[in-house]
Amino acid sequence: MNMKTRNIHFLFLFTALFFGFLSSCKKDNADIPVTTKPTIGTLEIGSDNNKTVKAGTDLHLEGDIIAEALIDKIEIEIHQDGGSFKFAKIYTDEKYVGKKNVTFHEHIDIPSEVPAGQYHFHFTVTDKAGNATTVESPLTIQGADAKVAFKLVFTEVDAHAHGDHFHDIADKSGVEPFSVSFDNNGKALGDGHAHLKPAGVYKIDFKQFDATGQEIQGQYIKDKATATLYKAFLTGGTFVLNSGNILTGAIFQPKEATYGDGSAVTGAIETTGITTYFTAGKDNAGEKEVAFVLRKFKDSATKATITRADWNRTDYVAKYPGDDIIRLSFELHAEEGED
Template sequence: MKTRNIHFLLLLTAIFFGFLSSCKKDNADVPVATKPEIGTLEIGSGNNKTVKAGEDLHLEGDIVAEALIDKIEIDIHQEGGTFKFAKVYTDEKYVGKKNVTFHEHIDIPSEVPAGQYHFHLTVTDKAGNTTSVESPLTIQASDVNVKASYKLIFTEVNGSVHGDHFHDLADKDNVEPSSIIFDNTGKAVAGHAHLKPDGIYKIDFKQFDATGQEIQGQYIKDKATATLYKAFLTGGAFILNSGNNLTGAIFQPKESTYGDGSAVTGAIETTGIRSYFTAGKDNAGEKEVVFVLRKFKDPATKATITRADWNRTDYAAKYPGEDIIRLSFELHAEEGED
């Protein structure tokens, strides 16, 4: 009996020291003295190191951390002023990784004073080593007072994906909408569309007259009028959602009533003054897209358009008429975006 106990004790001791030896070997594999490396970092569109207040700052660069990334920190402070901004990234797509492309868009509040700033990016690895890069940054005055001719408002909502449409759509609490403002040519002049790839967003289209009054209701004032109009979201070469696929894109026009109070019934009648959208994980990244409101020559045309036709490249030839509104913008569908 004593011999058996001694053998058991020796076995436990061997396992214990073997575990310590393994830990030491694993730790020895981490080059604790090797600092992270930060490749050329793009700051601003085209690396122009400039951003407008009220818009977003583009950042992109490669990071190599032999001891694996622990966190990435951004610090922006005003030269000769008091404004400061800081953000720490501990996302799964960065932490614990050795090689990553750091790609983020930082929203710069519209109230930030214009002027010269200093930008710092610091990478800390699991061994506590840090590497920083810094750069001058110019923040230009906000375009918040620019006169809007059109606007697209994106608001994240609850819902579920089903084939080419959504179920159980409902507003979310404590959600801050984001907007893109367009001039009278349809060019985006302020705001952005940064969306979670698998998020579902309500899109409200707004049009304004010379006095700033909303006039988009003219296209759905009654059923007879609305029969002539339909919204498309063109460009981007989206992979569409279909069947049981839950990772493709859906764009679903979905008003519930006309301007006269009568009900909009069925997918065919909807126009797109209000719509719902998800990019889906299959379409993660940046895309150039155009929101189009098309007026048809024949009111019977609208009834031939299905939910799968919203991103057709040949929509203009397929559905005779004219694009009365075209709003061009960049759509960023990236993890960690709001």
């Protein structure tokens, strides 16, 4: 076979492989529909789909999404009708991206300073083929009843329950914190509900604000001597507590690492509860009326007598003399499917 013949055979072989590759690519791409837009089922906007939210609380959103070409991103935009306020958020969490069929369920914080009035709401799902579907709706934002004086911020984490405490606490990717806000009297603003997964573990950050909106909760743990007078409790709810034998009960674990002056918090007795970790546990599924309490003791020796198992005592007032200087009452909903 001469050189010319070899070159011709090689050209034919290369051409066949090339077009075979293109055909394979076309076949692979054909597996992803490029013209079928995502579909969005009935989208709940606000509590009971009332399309209303109060400034200083969070906006409930929930709806089913089907994306034949898989979800690439979910975008939310809220803009004022005839005004300048605008809010936008893009979700690219792994619990949504790359999925074909999901339930979108999020709670978006609406700042207390947002002006009351009529707004336009846009919810857009874009798939990996570039197709997009948008649901639009009017939205009413009501003025805040009062300035936010306190807030409990819940963030789901990875952790393992062990008796009355947690092991291996670590941040969890793809989660959005949510919060319950309170006025100066400790009354919850908005619906006052905390929606948790029964078996989920949540970091709870207690926040207190002065008249200018600055955080001031650090005053209770500015140093060891100050913190000795304070401890947080979660009262009410008649919880089944987690223990060595019951592995599906509740745990409330105060767990600051340092005082405000930078010195280390050592041991379970020293912790106060400005930062806590909590799980309701499967044995406590359902709705409970609870209160986050920060108690100031009459003497500095009291705190050393409080163990990790004492956080839900019904007799804590008599047992630990002092005053509840902060009491934040709210509903805790521990239900499967909650975020």
